[in-house]
Amino acid sequence: MAIGVALLVLVLGLMFARGLSQGKSAKRKYIVWGTTTILIIAPFFSWAVSILFAISQEEGFAGVSLMMLLFPFFFLIGLVTLLIGVFKKESANKSI
Secondary structure, three states, rough: HHHHHHHHHHHHHHHHHHHHHHHOOOHHHHHHHHHHHHHHHHHHHHHHHHHHHHHHHHHHHHHHHHHHHHHHHHHHHHHHHHHHHHOOOOOOOOOO
């Protein structure tokens, strides 16, 4: 049940982020996807993968260890993406 809730939150978050970034500038897309990666993908995806791995291996410590590796990895990816969006320059070729 808990894995289903985590996957539901993950899918709804991805759909929401896609809707927010569709048709927007590259700067806005980087900011939206960086924030989504930090707040939605990193915790929920790493938790779901770690729980499934722990169940398959029948070892809870393996799941915790995997979560300790996955969460910071995805968090750093999201942080870099967010910082690229924050510091990206807007294009000067705006046609009227």
